[in-house]
Amino acid sequence: MSRRLFIAHFEDERDIVEATKAVRAEGHEIRDVYTPFAVHGLDKAMGLKPSRLPLVCLIFGLLGATAKLWFQVWTSAFNWPVNIGGKPLASIPAFVPVTFEITVLFAGLGTVGAFLLISRLRPGRKPAASYERATNDRFVLVIVERDAAFDLERTTALCRRFHCVRVEERLEEEP
Amino acid sequence: MADGLSVLRTPLILGKKSYSDVTEEVAAPLDRTPGKEWWMAFAVSTSMLFLGIAAVTYQMLTGIGTWGLNNTVGWAFDITNFVFWIGIGHAGTLISAILFLFRQKWRTSVNRSAEAMTIFAVICAGMFPIIHMGRPWLAFWVIPYPNLRGPLWVNFRSPLVWDMFAIGTYFTISLVFWYVGLIPDLATLRDRTFSKAKKKLYGLFSLGWDGSNRTWLRYESVYLLLAGLATPLVVSVHTIVSWDFATSVIPGWHTTIFPPYFVAGAVFSGFAMVLTLMIIARKVLRFEEYITLHHIESMAKIIIATGGMVGLAYLTELFVSFYSGNEYERFALVNRMFGPYAWAYWIMVSCNVLSPQLLWFKKARTNVAFVFILSLAINVGMWFERFVIITISLTRDYLPASWDFYAPTLVEIATLTGSFGLFFTLFLLFSRFLPMIAIGEVKAVLSYGRARSVGPHASDVERARSITTDVREKVHGGAV
Numbered sequence: 001m002s003r004r005l006f007i008a009h010f011e012d013e014r015d016i017v018e019a020t021k022a023v024r025a026e027g028h029e030i031r032d033v034y035t036p037f038a039v040h041g042l043d044k045a046m047g048l049k050p051s052r053l054p055l056v057c058l059i060f061g062l063l064g065a066t067a068k069l070w071f072q073v074w075t076s077a078f079n080w081p082v083n084i085g086g087k088p089l090a091s092i093p094a095f096v097p098v099t100f101e102i103t104v105l106f107a108g109l110g111t112v113g114a115f116l117l118i119s120r121l122r123p124g125r126k127p128a129a130s131y132e133r134a135t136n137d138r139f140v141l142v143i144v145e146r147d148a149a150f151d152l153e154r155t156t157a158l159c160r161r162f163h164c165v166r167v168e169e170r171l172e173e174e175p
Numbered sequence: 176m177a178d179g180l181s182v183l184r185t186p187l188i189l190g191k192k193s194y195s196d197v198t199e200e201v202a203a204p205l206d207r208t209p210g211k212e213w214w215m216a217f218a219v220s221t222s223m224l225f226l227g228i229a230a231v232t233y234q235m236l237t238g239i240g241t242w243g244l245n246n247t248v249g250w251a252f253d254i255t256n257f258v259f260w261i262g263i264g265h266a267g268t269l270i271s272a273i274l275f276l277f278r279q280k281w282r283t284s285v286n287r288s289a290e291a292m293t294i295f296a297v298i299c300a301g302m303f304p305i306i307h308m309g310r311p312w313l314a315f316w317v318i319p320y321p322n323l324r325g326p327l328w329v330n331f332r333s334p335l336v337w338d339m340f341a342i343g344t345y346f347t348i349s350l351v352f353w354y355v356g357l358i359p360d361l362a363t364l365r366d367r368t369f370s371k372a373k374k375k376l377y378g379l380f381s382l383g384w385d386g387s388n389r390t391w392l393r394y395e396s397v398y399l400l401l402a403g404l405a406t407p408l409v410v411s412v413h414t415i416v417s418w419d420f421a422t423s424v425i426p427g428w429h430t431t432i433f434p435p436y437f438v439a440g441a442v443f444s445g446f447a448m449v450l451t452l453m454i455i456a457r458k459v460l461r462f463e464e465y466i467t468l469h470h471i472e473s474m475a476k477i478i479i480a481t482g483g484m485v486g487l488a489y490l491t492e493l494f495v496s497f498y499s500g501n502e503y504e505r506f507a508l509v510n511r512m513f514g515p516y517a518w519a520y521w522i523m524v525s526c527n528v529l530s531p532q533l534l535w536f537k538k539a540r541t542n543v544a545f546v547f548i549l550s551l552a553i554n555v556g557m558w559f560e561r562f563v564i565i566t567i568s569l570t571r572d573y574l575p576a577s578w579d580f581y582a583p584t585l586v587e588i589a590t591l592t593g594s595f596g597l598f599f600t601l602f603l604l605f606s607r608f609l610p611m612i613a614i615g616e617v618k619a620v621l622s623y624g625r626a627r628s629v630g631p632h633a634s635d636v637e638r639a640r641s642i643t644t645d646v647r648e649k650v651h652g653g654a655v
Contacts, residue, residue: 032387032388032389033387033388034386034387035391036198036359036615036618037359037391037618038391038392038394038395038615038619039388039391039619040619042388042391043388043391043392046388048388048389048392050392050396051392051393051395053393053396053397053400054396054400057404071319072331075319075328075329075331076328076330076331079328080327080328082327084330084332087332091332094331095331095332097334097337097340097341097411097415097418098331098337098340100407100411101337101340101341101343101344101408101411102340102344104348104404104407104408104411105343105344105347105348107400107404108347108351108352108400108401108404108405109347109351111397111400111401112351112355112397112401115355115393115394115396115397116382118393119387119389119390119393119394120383121358121382121383121384121390122382122383123379123380123382124379124383125382125383126378126383127362127383127384127385128383128385128387129385129387130385131385133195133366134366134385134386135359135362135363135365135367135385135386136194136195136363136366136367137193137194137195140386
């Protein structure tokens with residue numbers, strides 16, 4: 001099954017935010033909005049929930065901290081203990097700096113890895129959507145035409161109110 | 176509170192630019208064939224790099240006797256260069272992470288190249304401990320890996336091991352931070368280029384970015400998290416570097432003031448290097464409307480602040496050396512100031528403490544040529560600071576019978592020259608192949624200080640409305 005998409009192009013960051021709000025208020029399903037930079041307030045206009053990546057960051061950080069602390073105690077006190085200057089074998093305070101570094105390393109790499117995975121960004125991937133100038137100076141609003149009741153005229157007029165410069169329709173294979 | 180309500184702030188980007196102007200102007204140097212200036216700079220820096228490679232090859236084949244070190248002074252040139260380069264890198268992280276957390280919007284014009292500078296400086300820094308090992312092919316011994324000698328693990332109580340982890344993490348996180356920031360811009364370049372090869376390359380590295388706002392939302396979240404992680408990281412890195420010295424018992428090294436002192440010095444020297452590079456880049460690549468006098472002035476102000484901290488640290492060291500009543504501490508400081516290397520100490524003081532004071536004057540801060548010369552002076556001064564701390568403290572320790580002298584050999588000087596060659600070569604290549612200014616981020620601040628009238632449809636009515644909204648936001652912000 002394929003579905004129709006209604007696509008409106010805008011030229012101004014304020015217009016896209018207002019248009020998105022209006023379209024959403026009309027009850028349309030917003031497929032996505034494509035912008036050349038992060039437009040503030042657009043996530044709220046689209047009704048997106050805040051990202052859960054901070055949680056991923058926390059989990060990876062804790063994982064890194066635990067693993068590294070355990071590794072240092074294990075190597076220094078259990079696997080091959082060496083008496084260095086009469087210091088205790090499991091000298092926790094001296095293990096803090098490396099534990100901190102590995103915490104940051106795990107948290108950083110884990111967060112970025114999760115981000116790439118969840119956004120399906122990977123080398124060699126073709127852009128899922130390609131809209132002219134969407135990475136340059138156009139803001140593109142994509143609406144799913146859910147049923148026959150979709151009023152093309154009405155939606156076009158709505159977008160025109162927000163200075164939309166171009167509208168088009170495309171067919172998309174249903175995912 | 177009257178000025179708290181002022182709506183119009185100084186625009187960050189000069190000239191009336193549309194979004195596509197930003198794309199075109201930032202990408203322009205990537206399309207042009209490099210000019211004569213670029214080739215000349217490239218020729219000089221690669222020659223320096225090859226000199227360095229020759230010097231390193233020679234010292235590896237001959238042995239560490241080619242250095243000026245002796246029994247008393249076991250750490251000198253290599254370690255000075257290491258600390259110097261690591262410090263340079265810190266300004267990049269400060270701009271990309273700390274200024275981001277402080278919502279300093281002017282950072283958007285300089286963060287990309289400052290982050291690149293960080294990465295290249297850390298590469299230069301990382302080479303020196305490896306060269307200093309004398310047998311660099313055994314450098315992997317600092318990594319804890321399963322081996323057949325026990326397994327004998329590294330000593331996790333040693334600051335040198337901490338250092339390896341700190342530098343490794345710092346390099347990795349800086350690289351990832353920089354790359355994540357580059358992804359949207361690489362997509363912009365992919366979509367505008369007509370060259371097939373470039374399209375393929377930019378396409379590969381932009382990971383299929385399409386500007387979806389769902390992705391932007393996550394991207395912003397990742398950016399904030401990385402900034403939050405990089406901020407304590409950058410403080411920890413130079414703290415750990417300073418512990419290499421502070422945990423020893425050498426007078427002049429064994430002080431608790433070192434971590435904050437080193438971090439402030441690192442930011443200080445790093446900003447000097449950012450200014451050196453940016454002042455050249457804005458001129459050569461015609462980025463004067465992006466990297467404006469306002470940017471240079473802001474960085475000059477950070478130099479005053481951090482230079483003040485460095486000056487305070489010098490005074491504190493001096494005070495404590497006398498106040499402690501410890502005769503070795505006192506001697507170490509007097510020896511620095513009036514001993515055989517007194518000239519190095521006074522170069523350090525005049526470049527790092529005295530010369531930045533001129534930046535209190537707005538006339539000086541906004542004079543680009545003057546700031547450029549001053550940034551060079553600070554770079555020199557901060558190199559000497561590390562030399563003063565590391566080498567002079569070692570030459571005369573507790574036992575006068577073991578006192579000795581240190582002078583660098585030509586091989587060591589060639590190695591330092593080589594590291595500068597590597598740094599500038601990498602930076603010049605960066606300026607040819609990647610956008611030096613964060614295109615996406617600059618677009619987002621284009622309307623800053625312009626009552627949001629950048630878009631093509633900002634009618635007067637709308638402009639008036641946006642101004643009232645602005646005021647409301649401000650008042651609200653003030654109440655909070």
